[in-house]
Amino acid sequence: MRFARWILNQADVVSLDPQVSDANAVAIGDGKVLAVGSSEDLRVWIGPETEVLDLGGATILPGFHDAHGHVLGYALSFAQVNLVGSGSEQDAVERVVRFAATLPATVPIVGRGWDQNLWPERSFPTHHLLSSCFPHRPVALKRVDGHAVWVNDWVLSRVGISRGTPDPVGGQLVRGVDGKPSGVLIDTAMSIVEHLFPQMDDAEVLPWVAAGLKRLADYGLTAVSDMGIDPLSYRILRLLDERGELPLRVVGYLDAQRFLDMPVSMYPPVTKHQSGDVRFTIAGVKFYQDGALGSRGAALCTCYDDDPDTKGLLFYDLDTFTQKLANVMDAGYQPAVHAIGDHAVHVVLNSLERVLMKPGRAGLRPRIEHAQIVLPQDLRRFAALGVVASIQPRHAVSDRAWAGARIGKKRLENAYLARSFVDAGVSIALGTDFPIEPPDPWLAWLAATERTDLDGQAPVRGGSERLTKMDALIGATAGAAFAAGLPGLGSISPGKWADLTILNLNPLKQHGLAADPWKILGTMVGGIFVKNPCGTSTSSA
Structure with missing residues (x-):
């Protein structure tokens, strides 16, 4: 019989698998989850080389996946x-x-x-x-x-x-x-x-990237979707992966602006996580359709409230952008489109509506990044078209000092949405947009579930857009994996990759701002501990 490499025992397992309930142990082997259940049930997986870690009541979650970072x-x-x-x-x-x-x-x-x-x-x-x-x-x-x-x-x-x-x-x-x-x-x-301002060469950049990835892993992340891979970062990440030095998975989206002079046929190819050892992959292409609210570059349908002479910057007209989307999707790349203003979001949805008429493209699961202001009539179009809303709840906190004056009270009713997406049946993926925001899942969790920061002050858009704790956890794990087209990740299920985050507490059982920040006890990627929780190792359960 096949035996497990690891048994993680005496834990509170939040599997996000509807077929699993009341589990306190996970069996892991060959980089994947072998079984989830009770300590007694999993005894059959223990062999002569199995290590059993008693986690002393710690919580095991599917690995945190930041759906949007740089x-x-x-x-x-x-x-x-x-x-x-x-x-x-x-x-x-x-x-x-x-x-x-x-x-x-x-x-x-x-x-x-x-x-x-x-x-x-x-x-x-x-x-x-x-x-x-x-x-x-x-x-x-x-x-x-x-x-x-x-x-x-x-x-x-x-x-x-x-x-x-x-x-x-x-x-x-x-x-x-x-x-x-x-x-x-x-x-x-x-x-x-x-x-x-010439870029540093590969040898100069590599140690900075290696150190940055370690910092991300220290936050408990087991995967990040890297929005804007340029040729330099592609070379560095591929080299680190070949050396076995990536502490987490990196799902890359090529920056369309950085590959402007290159035909799509010459882009780095789409790759998938074929094994627990392959941690850097290319999933799609990242486009920019407008700028940001902070610099009044986000493309709005009507002028900014605090600058009546501008509506922001739309990067492509409808026909041009539709063709760009078609080119990358026909080559097998998933499109991820930066669109913040309501006009930019509307144009992107119109382009996707055209592009998705061709059979075979819908499976590429298009995503709109940020979607900070959405027209009411466009909200349900996300679900109808199968478009993922990749959102960053921290922005609703960080922008609170100025966003109301910038876009006005009426437009604010359709801004910084989270709960509204879920209620409309839209798949959401949660990220932080690091380095713009800290890559700390705890701070993102506060913003998503409490709509506030550590200081307890109200965000620019309040409590009606709070996510439930379960929706927030799904968005930071299964939702992010779904958005990246990774069916082998996102839940603790037999046959899926053993990408796990281990906390000192169960975030689903915390209550309000009085709750203590969680502590990252351990992380595992593809069945390999990046950070070992240092539980007691024994030979039996």
């Missing part, structure tokens, strides 16, 4: 000046000055994390203060959402940006009252200055 951006955020939480333009510049003092004088300065909505003026910074501190050195500082970059005059002059420079399609050069570019470039305009 691995390279997260990893490199630790190599750049961190502007998250800066309280003003002055504070941000002072941070840059301190960081620059640690670098050779000729090295370009890059950073990320500023949010003008949290500053007293709530207006975009200008190049003037930055230029006075760095008159002869290139500086590029990305906004927290990655959809705008703040540069100094050295950069503007070097690339020839002036009063007469037109805004590119899908982008904007923010200008002062005199019409001159002020130093902030939004969305596609950012590409104008990218060549002044």
